[in-house]
Amino acid sequence: MSETLRTISPVDGSVYVERPLADAAAINTVLDRAQKAQKAWRNTPIGERQAVLRRAVTAFVAKKDEIAAEISWQMGRPISQAGGEVAGFEERATYMIDIAPDALGDYNPGEKAGFNRFIRREALGVVAIVAPWNFPYLTAVNGVIPALMAGNSVVLKHSHQTPVCAERFAEAFAEAGLPEGVFQYLHLSHADTEKLMGDRRVDFVNFTGSVGGGHAVQRAVAGKFIATGLELGGKDPAYIRSDVNLDHAVENVIDGAFFNTGQSCCGIERIYVHESRFDDFVEKAVALVSQYRLGSPIDASTNLGPMVRTSSADFVRNQIDDAVAAGAEALIDPATFAANAPGTPYLAPQVLINVDHSMRVMSEESFGPVVGIMKVASDEDAIRLMNDSEFGLTASIWTADEDAALRIGDRLETGTVFMNRADYLDPALAWVGVKNSGRGCTLSKIGYESVTRPKSFHLRTKI
Incomplete structure (x- = not known):
């Protein structure tokens, strides 16, 4: 049989x-x-x-x-x-x-x-x-x-x-x-x-x-x-420069992190924000994530569905718990999402600050609705952190300066460099990855x- x-x-x-x-x-x-x-x-x-x-x-x-x-x-x-x-x-x-x-x-x-x-x-x-x-x-x-x-x-x-x-x-x-x-x-x-x-x-x-x-x-x-x-797969980073169009960046970076419940190889899993824009970016990002509607994917009003299985949701829950125990701050209250339920694939989205690369959520592939946000002081700081990963599928740079994006992109260990967009495959361009x-x-x-x-x-x- x-x-x-x-x-x-x-x-x-x-x-x-x-x-x-x-x-x-x-x-x-x-x-x-x-x-x-x-x-x-x-x-x-x-x-x-x-x-x-x-x-x-x-x-x-x-x-x-x-x-x-x-x-x-x-x-x-x-x-x-x-x-x-x-x-x-x-x-x-x-x-x-x-x-x-x-x-x-x-x-x-x-x-x-x-x-x-x-x-x-x-x-x-x-x-x-x-x-x-x-x-x-x-x-x-x-x-x-x-x-x-x-x-x-x-x-x-x-x-x-x-x-x-x-x-x-x-x-x-x-x-x-x-x-x-x-x-x-x-x-x-x-x-x-x-x-x-x-x-x-x-x-x-x-x-x-x-x-x-x-x-x-x-x-x-x-x-x-x-x-x-x-x-x-990947642990794809986004870098928010000081000259960014902030509203455009927030809308698109958050979508890049949480679309498909974060279950995308080229989804954004790490965000680095120039210190001059950090507080404003975080405030706007939390406000946007708070508007997501978690629920049955068969409901036309839902824009955040369940993860593929409970074990996958539990993996992300554990990453979040470990980060918080190590000093991270979780900015989203899961209780505000009625469909969030431990022991099921339904997991509320989460935004974390006070994170660093010693935390699993900033190094392991999450493949779920969570993103960590770190403050950086310069392009050099951002490049170092963006390259500090075993993965290299895509990276995005959010800036008004194309020359800066090219300079930074040349130094990134990644298959695709985006400027002012993310989580997208253009069939005219080669889709490649480096490292793991x-x-x-x-x-x-x-x-x-x-x-x-x-x-x-x-x-x-x-x-």
């Missing part, structure tokens, strides 16, 4: 879906089918690939209301915000489809008499993608669409919290007429996921998840020579390099 995954909804603790986990025979069949289908798909003209994938995007977006509701029930995002993920999916997928001919075109290094020389991008083969629950479509689409456009076949393993998302991908591709076997999904145990990644038929692994999960991926593929793309935030690149023209290999042609035309 096969094992079963059960998705427990954070909305009310009910079992939202149950699915059988694939056994060894099913995994073997899927990989054989993927290998066979890829051989034909890679020879399909790129214009035909574009047409199929554009139809798939259209089919997916047509069901946006159903998909948004499923997101809310599976992982707890407010229904008022869940539809934005479908819009983001469409934006990223469309951009990567549109740029594919240029990104995958032959590169000519220059004329040389008597020779025809160029470099061609060639599909890797079978790409395994392991996707998380927090942005279940936006994380997966970064890998799925470029891999398919480049001529690979894809096997998607989605989180047990969001298994319906994998099925929605398959449904859209089937409606679009994608050849059978080019895209498939598997519901798998952790052990079988590692076996999938280590299988000789898998040529590349794209993983989004924890640092521990990233190490597990590296171990799983250690017996063969393939690359991996790893996005492993991972390795590899998705999105942009550069992202296609991860799912292809270069093949050089050196043709002597005159003898």
Whole structure:
């Protein structure tokens, strides 16, 4: 008898879906089918690939209301915000489809008499993608669409919290007429996921998840020579300079910290404020956070839903308690949020001051609705603190001085530098991380390099 995954909804603790986990025979069949289908798909003209994938995007977006509701029930995002993920999916997928001919075109290094020389991008083969629950479509689409456009076949393993998302991908591709076997999904145990990644038929692994999960991926593929793309989270900082537009910064930094209940790899988890603006920033930030409405994500008036599970909320509660015990001051009274309830995923947002980097809340990834705010005396002070982290996914600088943002950004150990915005992926720019935030690149023209290999042609035309 096969094992079963059960998705427990954070909305009310009910079992939202149950699915059988694939056994060894099913995994073997899927990989054989993927290998066979890829051989034909890679020879399909790129214009035909574009047409199929554009139809798939259209089919997916047509069901946006159903998909948004499923997101809310599976992982707890407010229904008022869940539809934005479908819009983001469409934006990223469309951009990567549109740029594919240029990104995958032959590169000519220059004329040389008597020779025809160029470099061609060639599909890797079978790409395994392991996707998380927090942005279940936006994380997966970064890998799925470029891999398919480049001529690979894809096997998607989605989180047990969001298994319906994998099925929605398959449904859209089937409606679009994608050849059978080019895209498939598997519901798998952790052990079988590692076996999938280590299988000789898998040529590349794209993983989004924890640092521990990233190490597990590296171990799983250690017996063969393939690359991996790893996005492993962050502890992303924001720096509020003295010349900031304060109202704009407060509105956007707080949104960057608490959107999706803080469950974003590139969400703001640390804020450094120039001492001349510290008191005003904190006052305005607390006033804004106090206006959040914590409750059932199915209620259209909610803008702060539950965390994905009680254990995740308890982790954040413990971080807050430890910080307060070490001298931090909590500025939000949880009792003012009626839905806040210990022992459940419903957790009131929290703003902490008098924090420092000896506290877990300023060093560990929180992945929840809490942010610490520190006072700094200078750009140098801010740079030192922003770089004092094992993570490096994004960092944001809030200033009226673009030159200052560039100077500071050049010195930050991060994959993306923002000025006056945060928690956003522009599909035209490379999405990368440094340090424990991972390795590899998705999105942009550069992202296609991860799912292809270069093949050089050196043709002597005159003898």
